[in-house]
Amino acid sequence: MPTPKDALKDDSQLRQKTMIADHFTRLSRAPDTGEKCVYTYVPGNLTELLRAFGTLPVLPEINALQSGMRGKSRDFIALAEKTGHSEDVCAYVKSDIGMQAAGNVGPTGERLPKPDLLLLSYTGCFTFLKWFELLREQYQCPTVMLHVPYQGEGAITASMRKYVVDQIKEKLIPALEQVTGRAYDEDLLKEHLARSAKAEDDLVAVLESAKHVPSPIDSWFGGVYYIGPIFTAFRGTQDAVEYYRMLRAEVEERVRLGKGPVTPDGDLERERYRVVVEGPPPWTHFRELWKMFADEGAVVVASTYTKVGGVYDFGFRHDPSRPLETLADYCMGCYTNLNLPTRVDMIARYVREYSADGFLINSVKSCKSFSAGQLMILREVEKRTGRPGGFIESDLVDPRYFSAANVKNRLESYFQMIEQKRTGVGVA
């Protein structure tokens, strides 16, 4: 996850930084230490299982977003396009392909190991299939397809759960046994899952702190830091448990002191607008956009992006008493695996429960999984909540699609609209 420069300097952030640095160092040394590396995706990641086998997860989306934040994605994308990738497709894939072509040096400046296994956790995004096919071509390594059924009907059925569990049991576990030479140890998996649940409790407390007025956190710009460990390589680790305990204490302290969220320029003095955000951030212009919000006194009180790696705030927790079933439910419950009506319900609920003035969609060109249907979401949520919806467009890691002037204009008019709604003055 991103490493803030001067924005978030709490102890928890320093801890996260150390965790990430250690992980990448371990990854870079894996070819010598013999530790096995499994590439997988954030939605539907089975970190507890991977860790129970002693493998190290590598999340290509995280590497791509880091490339975006470090200003490297433009060149990586250009490199991928030069080798035949279309301008039209998901830029995460191109950034990753470009990064690998340029030597596979990760966000910390250390070289990333080759995958020993590609775990294609096929959750909520069709592009994942293509991405790992491309990597399989390159690395010629074993690849496991874990097909996670979509919640098309808005619920998880017994048949869907069984399908995922059977795949984990009969395909994935044997593949991990093969790669690591270790036998599956369910008790060890349970220990990891129990730690996951603890961290998830604390994460939910952090996210829900934004129900306070003023909110002590920003759930999008700040939120992406908070989800870092649990969405990536650390869910189920003791490090994650301690990180979230620490983070929760810090946030509770902010509430006690009546503090607003941290912004690129320090603590926000006055919360003027509370908004819910749907969609991922534009990583290439993350701080710039954050500053635009902060300058307006706008705080994101809830976001859907912080649910792509797991939706915990409606009660789901990893449950060690049913280890494989809980992993299946986790995968199927990730945000982009939810159908549009469920997404609309969720956003409308956030708007109400977080006392938001409105909601804003950041539509990214790369990600059809998010963006196809967002204009419908916009209308539906407006209809249901009676609060104004705003719409901006950008991209995750392709800087060609971020127009600062345009975004700023739209944001200003949007906040003006909220203002007018508040004061009852009609928009001309």
Added chain:
Amino acid sequence: MSALTDLLDRAERVYRDWRFTTVKEWKARTGGLAVGYMPVWVPREVLHAQGVLPVGVMGAGDDLEIIRGDAYYQSYICHIPRSTIELALNGSLDCLDGMLFPATCDVIRNLSGIWKLTFADKLVRYYDTPQDFDPARGGAFVRKDLEELSEDLARRGARPLTAAALRRSVEAYNENRRLVRGLYDLRRDAPWKVPTYELYVLLRAGMVLPVEESSAMLASYRAAVEADTSRRPMDQARVVLSGSFCEQPPLGLLKTLERSGCYIVDDDLAQVHRWIRSDVPLEGDPLDALVAASLHDAIPHPTRWSEGEKKGEDLVERVRRSRAGGVLFAAPSFCDPALLDQPMAVAAIERAGIPWTAFKYAENGGQFQVIREQAGTFADSIKLWSAA
């Protein structure tokens, strides 16, 4: 007009009729339900066995001005979902009692949600085709999905699904697929007899008409072109058209490619007719047979996981089988599955020393001059290459 011209005329009228007049007529005549489906992976047999008319909805091509559909989609999303929603909003799809959205991509998947939100009274199902091909896993999962679909249809007044009826439907679609395969073979062997734009309108009409009528149409067409001695070979380059499996190119584009000097000898168009490669066995439980076909007899595809296969090898094989001189990659703009597949397919094609060229299109695109020149130059280079 000759019988052949009449037939093609009718097929083109059905294909272009975005008001779905024939579906309305069928419903008035039979009192049955009609259910729409999007590309690609639809088990039409199940619908047919319950007396339901499966209706392919492939967007609106270049025949309809998009007025409201654009308000649903950003500029960086392909065209087919916006013309499909336009059809629904202008009332053209009122004759459909439901829609099926097979697992083709995120856009179609999310369109199923738009449908659920907008047409709450209709049957709307996302059909999650399996990516795990073990009968006890993917097979059991997809069988359950089909059973649920059939129960949903029955709740809306369709006949309950029986093994006997399903067997008859499998037979009807086997026959239809055989005729389609036969025409593909004939086009491969004698492309001057079966121009692609003719074959294409027949396939599109076959997605709207009852399968029995489509089969009759295909058989008549075959008889007519085989008897037509005026169709003579020309000096054209044989090409495979790859990547057009979902949003379809406008008919004008297909004609342009052929006029620019290409014989299309294999393609990905209207794939619902060909995603099952051979006859589905009629012995045993027909639903099991259909499920087994979807696991083990489905075509390799950009949207389908391929266990251990080298990507693109199937395309190389298709080029060889059809004795094509090259590949025209033609993908809809902003189509992730087609466009992300392309570099892998290109690598395989290049490894095999096969020439290729690529372009993008939109279903409503009207300017073909650039593509005409590109395809013409490509055809010339293939001819030169093969003459050398």
